[in-house]
Amino acid sequence: MSQAAATASPAASAADSPASEVRRVADAVRRRVLDYTLKNNGGYLSQACSSAETLATLYLRVLRLGPSTAPLVPRPFAGVPGPDNPDAFTGADYNGPRAPALDRFIFSPVHYALVLYSLLIELGRLGPNGLDAFNQDGSTVELIGAEHSPGHEVTAGSLGQALSQAGGIALARRLKGETGRVWVFMSDGEFQEGQTWEAFAALAHHRIGNLGVYIDANAQQCDGAMADTMTIEPLAERLRAVGAEVHEVDGHDSDALAAAAEGFGGGDRPLAVIARTDPCRGVELMRERAPKLHYLRFKSDAERQAYQQLLAALSVEAPA
Amino acid sequence: MIETVTRPHREHFVRWAAQRPEVLVLSADLTSSCEADGFRDTYPERFFSLGMAEQNMMGFAAGLAREGFFPYIHTFAVFVTRRPFDQVAMAIAYPNLPVRLVGFLPGLTTPGGVTHQAIDDVGLMRLIPNMTVLEAGDATEVTSVLDVAQAVDGPVYIRQLRGEVPRLFPAEAPMQLGRCRKLADGDDLCVVSSGICTEEALRATSALRAKGLGVRHLHVSTLKPFDDPAVLEAVAGVRLGVITMENHSVIGGLGAAVAELMAEHAVGRRLLRLGLKDTYAHGAGKAYLLREYGLDAAALVRAAETLAQTPLGIEDADLAAVRLGTLSAAEKTEDL
Numbered sequence: 001m002s003q004a005a006a007t008a009s010p011a012a013s014a015a016d017s018p019a020s021e022v023r024r025v026a027d028a029v030r031r032r033v034l035d036y037t038l039k040n041n042g043g044y045l046s047q048a049c050s051s052a053e054t055l056a057t058l059y060l061r062v063l064r065l066g067p068s069t070a071p072l073v074p075r076p077f078a079g080v081p082g083p084d085n086p087d088a089f090t091g092a093d094y095n096g097p098r099a100p101a102l103d104r105f106i107f108s109p110v111h112y113a114l115v116l117y118s119l120l121i122e123l124g125r126l127g128p129n130g131l132d133a134f135n136q137d138g139s140t141v142e143l144i145g146a147e148h149s150p151g152h153e154v155t156a157g158s159l160g161q162a163l164s165q166a167g168g169i170a171l172a173r174r175l176k177g178e179t180g181r182v183w184v185f186m187s188d189g190e191f192q193e194g195q196t197w198e199a200f201a202a203l204a205h206h207r208i209g210n211l212g213v214y215i216d217a218n219a220q221q222c223d224g225a226m227a228d229t230m231t232i233e234p235l236a237e238r239l240r241a242v243g244a245e246v247h248e249v250d251g252h253d254s255d256a257l258a259a260a261a262e263g264f265g266g267g268d269r270p271l272a273v274i275a276r277t278d279p280c281r282g283v284e285l286m287r288e289r290a291p292k293l294h295y296l297r298f299k300s301d302a303e304r305q306a307y308q309q310l311l312a313a314l315s316v317e318a319p320a
Numbered sequence: 321m322i323e324t325v326t327r328p329h330r331e332h333f334v335r336w337a338a339q340r341p342e343v344l345v346l347s348a349d350l351t352s353s354c355e356a357d358g359f360r361d362t363y364p365e366r367f368f369s370l371g372m373a374e375q376n377m378m379g380f381a382a383g384l385a386r387e388g389f390f391p392y393i394h395t396f397a398v399f400v401t402r403r404p405f406d407q408v409a410m411a412i413a414y415p416n417l418p419v420r421l422v423g424f425l426p427g428l429t430t431p432g433g434v435t436h437q438a439i440d441d442v443g444l445m446r447l448i449p450n451m452t453v454l455e456a457g458d459a460t461e462v463t464s465v466l467d468v469a470q471a472v473d474g475p476v477y478i479r480q481l482r483g484e485v486p487r488l489f490p491a492e493a494p495m496q497l498g499r500c501r502k503l504a505d506g507d508d509l510c511v512v513s514s515g516i517c518t519e520e521a522l523r524a525t526s527a528l529r530a531k532g533l534g535v536r537h538l539h540v541s542t543l544k545p546f547d548d549p550a551v552l553e554a555v556a557g558v559r560l561g562v563i564t565m566e567n568h569s570v571i572g573g574l575g576a577a578v579a580e581l582m583a584e585h586a587v588g589r590r591l592l593r594l595g596l597k598d599t600y601a602h603g604a605g606k607a608y609l610l611r612e613y614g615l616d617a618a619a620l621v622r623a624a625e626t627l628a629q630t631p632l633g634i635e636d637a638d639l640a641a642v643r644l645g646t647l648s649a650a651e652k653t654e655d656l
């Protein structure tokens with residue numbers, strides 16, 4: 001039922017540095033998300049703009065993952081988990097097999113799903129047609145990812161719940177003596193939920209040093225700017241105060257993102273990397289919609305055309 | 321073709337709140353998605369953004385209510401009823417505070433998948449002592465539910481609709497607390513529906529009548545208290561049995577309330593409950609999910625055949641012919 005997929009992208013050998021490879025992949029992710037936003041007449045585009053480098057850096061430079069063991073064409077929905085359904089599955093096999101020395105990846109803000117799907121395609125973990133079923137009835141390639149969606153392991157759409165589950169996984173791995181780490185990708189909005197802070201308290205209290213969090217701090221949420229909705233700042237100080245090792249970096253700088261994780265895993269404190277990002281990076285056009293960037297719905301045909309033209313221009317610029 | 325009203329709550333709420341300075345809105349980062357943006361922009365001094373932190377929001381609502389205000393919580397139904405359940409029960413319901421919990425995207429009306437589908441909200445809220453549970457089924461009820469809720473001395477959960485909403489009931493026939501609407505009469509079977517299922521049921525009931533079946537049809541909008549004598553009278557007076565139809569689990573909601581009523585009054589009729597059969601769902605379009613989980617007009621026809629113990633020969637085309645309104649194509653990819 002599962003087939004191995006190549007993990008290296010064809011152009012990987014041509015790239016001259018890890019950072020330029022991340023840049024190439026991140027640009028391709030933005031293009032693909034824009035493409036599907038146009039095809040769906042709306043979508044979560046700003047999330048691609050802010051997080052493309054962070055997610056690409058995680059997959060290309062931080063996570064120790066084996067090759068995908070999942071099919072290149074995503075499986076259809078096979079029913080919800082339950083005692084009578086042996087066919088239920090998670091999308092974690094797109095991140096490779098489980099092994100004591102390998103890392104685990106937990107994807108928390110699942111409205112970013114299209115960004116992750118697009119990245120999996122660039123990495124060869126999903127086939128080039130992996131998005132044909134995106135947002136289609138009966139598909140696992142859902143608009144808001146669930147645990148059956150490619151690259152997803154837990155059902156996290158009620159935000160702020162995944163970190164605690166990752167904490168449990170990290171604790172279990174420590175109990176089992178595994179050396180692999182657990183990485184969690186989060187949005188900054190999730191730091192408004194009290195559960196996130198309960199999780200950090202527990203991670204610190206239990207000296208869980210095999211769990212690292214990357215936060216897409218794009219300063220945006222549904223209602224607009226986080227500063228106007230409910231501020232979470234000073235985030236770095238707050239995280240330090242609850243016992244995390246904190247790095248605050250430019251979230252579009254792959255070298256800085258990767259450096260923050262270097263050597264992480266053997267200590268007794270969780271890691272939090274705050275990736276300060278720009279929700280319009282690569283799509284300047286979107287700035288005029290600020291402060292409402294959460295979900296792009298075209299207000300007019302002319303606006304749609306403008307985005308279509310941008311996609312065409314970006315595709316021409318892209319190296320073949 | 322029935323009339324469709326665009327965002328009936330949004331405009332109406334602004335008008336309704338104009339002469340009610342004690343009405344406040346608390347929002348958890350879904351202000352436009354819950355059509356509270358009009359209120360926010362018109363009465364910024366009465367609008368409070370609490371961020372994506374629903375448990376804390378319930379506590380703030382309780383405190384405001386203790387001081388004489390009427391907080392109208394606006395967020396998705398799942399985020400009213402699941403995550404902050406304890407806060408709703410202890411901070412709001414126990415002291416019987418007049419907080420109005422307005423929950424959007426009931427049941428399968430969201431493409432957001434299992435985390436956004438409120439399939440247990442009615443059951444959860446019915447379980448809470450002091451809580452009144454209301455559900456809007458059309459544009460008339462989306463607007464008139466506010467008067468009903470505001471008159472209640474205690475907390476109220478409102479299962480609310482947004483976006484394109486059909487008008488099934490005349491604008492001058494508002495929702496009334498504890499009163500169902502009798503939409504059709506007949507002596508063979510009784511259909512009891514709520515929320516968006518009433519529109520689906522209407523498609524089937526006319527086809528059933530065309531086949532000579534006497535169908536009594538009730539629309540219920542007060543799910544708790546569930547003491548309308550008209551419901552008991554209706555379910556007790558039919559020959560073949562009763563079918564409930566709800567955009568919710570068959571456990572804890574309308575079907576359960578009808579079952580409890582029938583058992584308590586020794587109504588010896590069969591009861592078939594259409595709804596989610598103790599299962600979670602998944603993300604897909606509304607029409608697809610209603611069909612998959614047996615919540616569409618065709619499912620009601622099958623249930624009627626079961627009660628009548630005979631095939632009725634109603635085809636999908638017959639049901640399509642009585643379509644009352646069309647689902648808007650924009651339905652599927654709403655922002656979440």
Ligand SMILES: Cc1ncc(C[n+]2csc(CCOP(=O)(O)OP(=O)(O)O)c2C)c(N)n1
Nearest residue numbers: 157158159187188189190220221222349372
């Ligand atoms: C518990 C919970 N409350 C509310 C929502 C609805 N919701 C979806 S995304 C979001 C916030 C978006 O902010 P953020 O997480 O920072 O993501 P971004 O703005 O970067 O897309 C909200 C409130 C949710 N999914 N879960």
